[in-house]
Amino acid sequence: MASLVPDVLARSRSVAPPGWSRWLVPPAALAIHLAIGQAYAWSVFKPPLEDSLDLSGTASALPFQLAIVMLGLSAAFGGTLVERNGPRWAMCVSAVCFSSGFLISALGAATGAYWLVVLGYGFVGGIGLGIGYISPVSTLIKWFPDRPGMATGIAIMGFGGGALIASPWSSQLLSAFGTGTGGIARTFLVMGVVYALFMTLGVLLVRVPPEGWEPPGSRPGRPAASGALMTTAQVSARNALRTPQFWCLWVVLCMNVTAGIGILEKAAPMIRDFFSGTSTPVGVTAAAGFVSLLSLANMLGRFVWSSTSDLVGRKNIYRLYLGVGALLYLAIASLGDSSKPLFIVCAAVILSFYGGGFATVPAYLKDLFGTYQVGAIHGRLLTAWSTAGVLGPLIVNAVADARESAGHTGTDLYTTSFYIMISLLVVGFVANELVRPVHSRYHEPPAAPPGDGPGLAAARGTDTEGTPR
Known part of the structure; x- marks a missing residue:
């Protein structure tokens, strides 16, 4: 079973079959971004954490601040892995890290160990934020070369809108469970489980276009749009x-x-x-x-x-x-x-x-x-x-x-x-x-075909990072 998991998540297993609608990819991206957009609603947890664990305002902000730092770092250092392994693998890693962050935080709140909340939500969850944020970007652009701004806008809109869902939901859970450590722990637990299930929908739904795919109505081999800054070349x-x-x-x-x-x-x-x-x-x-x-x-x-x-x-x-x-x-x-x-x-x-x-x-x-x-x-x-x-x-x-x-x-x-x-x-x-x-x-040499990604380049024995000619 251990050897089956990487195979299921491999880029080659997520290639879209003939007739697959590219409009199913934005909902897959939204399933990830609507979840990780919860980060903008962290302020809901600040007052109950401060009251129940006797924290200062600065201390209660630590999980969010660390999460944003880890978002940038994990996106920067994990970007090449995301490209190499494909969006399904990346979305799965994001879902596991983000939901696990809530579960670790639940344990921290239940035991009064605030460092576990910082570790869970800030460090582990922050990695899920970064990998999840960039996971659908390359795939969306390849599916929508004619409208890349619109495609990425749909997904990243989800990150901005995630707080509009998470903020009232978090408040309702805290009202139902209580604002003490036990109530906060149960709220974190429920959110971790629900987000894991919701993000899994994106993992299962996402597909990458087959090699040589062109959007309907475009001329094969030519860009769907033109402009002074647009290029048909590739840069690593x-x-x-x-x-x-x-x-x-x-x-x-x-x-x-x-x-x-x-x-x-x-x-x-x-x-x-x-x-x-x-x-x-x-x-x-x-x-x-x-x-x-x-x-x-x-x-x-x-x-x-x-x-x-x-x-x-x-x-x-x-x-x-x-x-x-x-x-x-x-x-x-x-x-x-x-x-x-x-x-x-x-x-x-x-x-x-x-x-x-x-x-x-x-x-x-x-x-x-x-x-x-x-x-x-x-x-x-x-x-x-x-x-x-x-x-x-x-x-x-x-x-x-x-x-x-x-x-x-x-x-x-x-x-x-x-x-x-x-x-x-x-x-x-x-x-x-x-x-x-x-x-x-x-630019990459012509031997590195556009859109193949680093995985295929590596399979051909070429350098996935490339060097200037």
Whole structure:
């Protein structure tokens, strides 16, 4: 039986049969991303953990922070394995790690051993986050070469929307089981089992296209779309790191995420502070509604903007994210406290750009580097997310704390950090303008067929990482 498991999960066993509908692949990806998107709902567990285990706010954030760090690291270092072994293997590893993280956390909560919660949810579950996040990307792009932005947008929309499901569900479970250590443990246990079953649907459903497959209506051997940055050549993950294009995109993603997460992380206290001195202050319930609105904008932006990028081009859509995003931050900093609708609309659009940036970047990578090892390249690029996940909240919180210590209140707590965000978005805008087609010296030799992936290259005795000619 032990020898059967790798065979069942092998790429060769998941090749789609004739007549297979490519529209079944996005639901398989959603089964993974809707589950791992639960990470955005970790804040639901913070208050009960703090009360039952006598933790500080900083300590209760450790599992989430470690999970995001592990997401970036596992995506970066596991990307090549994901490409080599295929999406079914990757989704299975993600499901096992993510659900096991909840089970380990349940044991930690039941025994009062908080380090087990950190280990389970943060370390083990974080590995599941990273592998799961990149697992469907390469497959979706190969199934939808004519609409890569739309395809990856559907899946990555699930990651943004996972919290919309997980947050009320977690609250209901805690209400039913209780908010003590026993109730938290049972909640973790139920979530671990249910997520394991739900993610298994994706594992069973996913398929890879057969060699030489072309989307309906396309001309064999020719790209389904054209553009100055689109290529029919292939670049390995190792070579991609040697190109200036990769590092320009790393800066673009890091700056866009830093700007978005700066609002997302302090959304509720921010809107209350902004209007605390006005005749219509914002209450706790309204602030919570604002957070839900931002989550919805984050989710919808992943699909809407990434799909739009198929029509206008990836470089143009990032001009929108970064250029218009900077102007929206300027509007909030200058006029935000004068109008609630203005503040809410600007913040929602910024968060839609934040989500859209995540969903569009795999298609941008495909345009520049081809499909050969795009999943591995995407994994390495996600280290920008890990960096931004620390940088964004650090900027906003540090500036707000310093301004509060100096006696400032209301909008004065955030104005400086907003101008910092504007500067970062300008840096990202310039990096996007510097993106050019990848030089041919980084291309794979013609002997490595497009879309085969590293597994087939290895079977032919070629170097799966490649070197510049």
